[in-house]
Amino acid sequence: MTESTLDDEIYDLRFYLQRSVRYHMRRASFFVKWQRITSFVGVVFGSAALTTFIEQVPDAVAIYSALIITVASAFDLVVGTGQHAWQHNDLRKRFLELAGELDARPPSEKLVAYIWHKIRRIEADEPAARELLNLMVRNDVIRSKFSKEEADGLVANICWVKRATANLVDWGIEKY
Incomplete structure (x- = not known):
């Protein structure tokens, strides 16, 4: 492998690793935000103060409030937003570790093959x-x-x- 080809391989690896880190950062962030929204909806619409207020308004408002809590909680439970957030955060960390290894070692064909091998092992765990x-x-x-x-x-x-x-x-x- 020529030096320019090796440089291109290293560049491609860095680009791939940066993209993977950002991808999993976005996914983890999405699931954390969704879980927080679901928790907020459950606390607000399930609170005693709101329940007292709802008793003074038409029955439809109470029904819709209960429906909102049920749908949000069901989504959170079925999708497992917390679990997905942790999974994507873990994958992000693993790609960051590989980027660190790539930066810490002198460029070589062996290093490129090693990093790609590790990437494939991480990809096997990705959704x-x-x-x-x-x-x-x-x-x-x-x-x-x-x-x-x-x-x-x-x-x-x-x-x-x-x-x-x-x-x-x-x-x-x-x-x-």
Whole structure:
């Protein structure tokens, strides 16, 4: 392997690791926020003060409040937002450790093979990826590495609705 090829391999590895770290950081953050919202809804709509207030309003408000608590709690329970947050945080840490190993050792073909091997082992533990979210974090890494003018020509243009819901809906990337 020539030196320029090795440099390209190292660059590709760093890019991949940065993208993976950012991806799992976004996923963990999403699940933590969702869990906090669910907890907030449960506390507020389940509190005695609100229950007292609801007794003075039409029955429909009480029914809707109970429905909100039930749906939010069911989603949290079924999806396991806390578990997903921990899983993505753990995966992020594992990719960060690999990035540290890559930076701490002198570049070599053996190191590249070793890091890719470790990446594949981490990927075996990953849940299915959300492709549009992957594309979004790819854009983030590009913006972090290039000037605005260069980055604008390299990033994918993703509509705001898909960006806002990329953690909830697996849009795919056929037409972003």
